[in-house]
Amino acid sequence: MSKNSPIIEIKDLHVWYRTYGGFSKVLNGVNLYVDKGEKIGVVGEAGCGKTTTMRSILRILPEGQSHTPQGEILYHGKDILKMDRKDLQHVRTSGVSMIFQEPSAALNPVFTVGTQIYDVIKYSEAGKGCSKEKIKQMALQAIKEVMIPDPERIFDCYPNQLSGGMKQRICIAMAIVTPREVLIADEPGTALDVTIQDQVHRTLKELVEKKGMSLIMITHSLGVARELTDRVYVMYAGNVVETARTQDLFANPSHPYTRGLMSSVPRLAGGGLAEGIYGHIPDYLNPPQGCRFHPRCPQAKECCKRQKPPIVDLGNGHKVACFLDAEVV
Amino acid sequence: MSEAILDIKGLKTYFPVKKKGETLFVKAVDGVDLTIKKGEVMGLVGESGSGKSTIAYTVMGMYQPTAGEIIFQGQNIATASSKRPLSLKKDLQIVFQDPGSSLNGQQNIRQILELPLRVHKIVSKSEMEKKIVELLKTVELPAYYMYKTPWAVGGGERQMVSIARALASNPKFIILDEPTSALDVSIQAKIINMLMKLQHEQELTYLFITHDLSLMRNIATRVAIMYLGKVCEIADTGEFFKNPLHPYTQMLLSSIPVISEEEERLKPAKVVSTGEIPSPVNVPPGCSFHLRCPQRMDICSKMDPVMQEAAPGHYVRCHACQKA
Numbered sequence: 001m002s003k004n005s006p007i008i009e010i011k012d013l014h015v016w017y018r019t020y021g022g023f024s025k026v027l028n029g030v031n032l033y034v035d036k037g038e039k040i041g042v043v044g045e046a047g048c049g050k051t052t053t054m055r056s057i058l059r060i061l062p063e064g065q066s067h068t069p070q071g072e073i074l075y076h077g078k079d080i081l082k083m084d085r086k087d088l089q090h091v092r093t094s095g096v097s098m099i100f101q102e103p104s105a106a107l108n109p110v111f112t113v114g115t116q117i118y119d120v121i122k123y124s125e126a127g128k129g130c131s132k133e134k135i136k137q138m139a140l141q142a143i144k145e146v147m148i149p150d151p152e153r154i155f156d157c158y159p160n161q162l163s164g165g166m167k168q169r170i171c172i173a174m175a176i177v178t179p180r181e182v183l184i185a186d187e188p189g190t191a192l193d194v195t196i197q198d199q200v201h202r203t204l205k206e207l208v209e210k211k212g213m214s215l216i217m218i219t220h221s222l223g224v225a226r227e228l229t230d231r232v233y234v235m236y237a238g239n240v241v242e243t244a245r246t247q248d249l250f251a252n253p254s255h256p257y258t259r260g261l262m263s264s265v266p267r268l269a270g271g272g273l274a275e276g277i278y279g280h281i282p283d284y285l286n287p288p289q290g291c292r293f294h295p296r297c298p299q300a301k302e303c304c305k306r307q308k309p310p311i312v313d314l315g316n317g318h319k320v321a322c323f324l325d326a327e328v329v
Numbered sequence: 330m331s332e333a334i335l336d337i338k339g340l341k342t343y344f345p346v347k348k349k350g351e352t353l354f355v356k357a358v359d360g361v362d363l364t365i366k367k368g369e370v371m372g373l374v375g376e377s378g379s380g381k382s383t384i385a386y387t388v389m390g391m392y393q394p395t396a397g398e399i400i401f402q403g404q405n406i407a408t409a410s411s412k413r414p415l416s417l418k419k420d421l422q423i424v425f426q427d428p429g430s431s432l433n434g435q436q437n438i439r440q441i442l443e444l445p446l447r448v449h450k451i452v453s454k455s456e457m458e459k460k461i462v463e464l465l466k467t468v469e470l471p472a473y474y475m476y477k478t479p480w481a482v483g484g485g486e487r488q489m490v491s492i493a494r495a496l497a498s499n500p501k502f503i504i505l506d507e508p509t510s511a512l513d514v515s516i517q518a519k520i521i522n523m524l525m526k527l528q529h530e531q532e533l534t535y536l537f538i539t540h541d542l543s544l545m546r547n548i549a550t551r552v553a554i555m556y557l558g559k560v561c562e563i564a565d566t567g568e569f570f571k572n573p574l575h576p577y578t579q580m581l582l583s584s585i586p587v588i589s590e591e592e593e594r595l596k597p598a599k600v601v602s603t604g605e606i607p608s609p610v611n612v613p614p615g616c617s618f619h620l621r622c623p624q625r626m627d628i629c630s631k632m633d634p635v636m637q638e639a640a641p642g643h644y645v646r647c648h649a650c651q652k653a
Binding site for chain 1: 376377483484485486513514515516517518519521522540541542543544546547548570580581582584585586587588589591592595596602603605606
């Protein structure tokens with residue numbers, strides 16, 4: 001762990017959504033940080049709040065519907081949630097960039113990919129005062145960097161002329177074309193086939209390392225997190241339930257949810273499948289009291305139903321939010 | 330393993346596309362031979378666009394095959410669904426990938442499960458309710474779910490309903506078209522365990538279509554790999570994972586992200602995956618995989634390899650493997 005202050009630090013973040021049935025209390029106190037040059041993974045199942053957390057970093061949640069009652073997101077010590085328009089614009093254009101899950105939805109179908117990359121540079125600080133020719137060169141360079149052969153031809157293509165893997169590479173190119181500190185990748189490989197996913201992940205990892213950026217990798221696949229990241233956060237129902245360095249987490253998962261998740265993954269080594277985790281993710285309109293995992297937890301006790309579990313430090317940055325570990329320590 | 334329940338011979342399914350006046354064909358399935366024995370769980374694995382779902386839909390009669398035979402329980406069924414006898418449809422069922430779009434959101438679960446029971450005259454009207462409760466019970470859902478709409482239950486439970494619908498007509502053969510790929514792993518484990526229990530209890534045969542090789546390692550008895558409308562390798566599961574031969578299989582296996590060291594050792598040496606699956610309209614000449622193949626030879630771009638037996642029960646379609 002570095003002594004310097006982290007680039008992004010999320011403290012006790014709560015996000016609610018307005019719905020007809022009242023507030024849907026999705027995030028319930030998320031704590032997370034990213035150091036410079038670090039690759040972290042945020043793992044969890046669908047609907048656990050991974051994307052909501054990441055979108056609130058860039059403040060791109062639907063404004064009228066989302067509500068942040070509590071918490072702060074510090075970017076170099078400055079709270080993003082309280083920033084004015086100009087500062088926020090600065091974060092978006094030269095601080096943090098994001099890659100979305102569905103490349104075909106992230107790209108505008110009526111402009112060529114070249115134009116879209118061009119615009120990213122034009123309105124960023126790096127592109128200020130550059131000539132048209134210079135900007136185009138930068139765009140072509142970015143396309144080349146994501147291992148697309150023949151960048152000149154691709155520059156004039158519309159998104160529908162490209163394959164899914166190609167489109168995701170273009171999205172990566174857009175995210176890295178201007179210097180950024182943090183790259184948020186929201187399941188960049190999920191919509192792709194395994195062999196293509198492997199290529200995209202490799203490209204992403206190489207570029208992030210080359211440029212010294214920090215990476216926040218959101219994924220539902222434990223395997224992807226293991227291969228790409230240094231440190232992992234496991235999320236369940238709007239809470240970070242466990243965090244540790246990647247190898248520690250896989251060697252010694254502590255939270256009952258992490259263990260259940262790991263045993264549910266089909267192994268290449270065979271040996272059948274485990275039972276899975278009983279039940280499903282809670283209704284956020286009326287989330288369970290106490291630990292949000294207790295209705296599904298095989299080891300739930302009385303106190304789990306009433307109190308929010310404490311965060312227990314197991315050493316070496318391995319933290320787990322569970323009463324079971326509180327007893328042991 | 331006893332006799333074959335489904336025998337696919339030289340199956341071709343082409344779709345015409347009109348381009349600038351001339352008609353081209355998308356060769357979605359291009360000459361597939363596949364035999365599935367009774368009581369088997371056949372894993373059919375491939376990337377999107379490889380034609381695995383087209384095979385499923387052609388067997389189900391949703392598409393008319395361009396050529397080839399589909400023999401189900403000794404009967405050639407290479408016809409459209411409307412020309413098939415009802416008794417045959419009863420024995421052959423399918424579970425689709427996305428339960429959200431394959432179940433009618435306007436109906437409640439009772440109505441959904443009632444339809445196959447009524448069409449195939451499984452039970453009389455007076456016993457209908459009892460049978461539906463029983464069906465829900467086999468998929469571990471409570472009886473009161475009957476009056477919910479699929480919209481009101483979770484994704485995993487919705488898929489349980491589509492499994493119950495497939496089971497309603499007491500089929501012998503079920504095609505599972507990526508039944509868990511839209512679901513989370515913890516729910517996937519539950520559904521797969523239930524499917525395997527049902528297969529055991531009701532002596533079913535499954536054709537399990539998926540892109541997840543690690544899942545197949547755990548449940549399939551045999552695995553077939555498809556690439557661009559053709560099967561390129563087929564073997565018993567144990568043999569398949571111990572000794573993967575086709576370069577494409579090796580590429581697939583080495584691309585899977587795994588979660589333990591033990592699995593890492595089982596993967597073949599890293600085959601760097603390059604290129605993308607070409608369009609099935611312009612299939613490259615010779616072996617369709619030769620553009621991405623790390624073991625490419627001269628002959629690969631000229632001649633399409635034929636299926637050959639490399640070891641007992643292990644078939645592979647590759648020039649490089651046959652030489653060795």
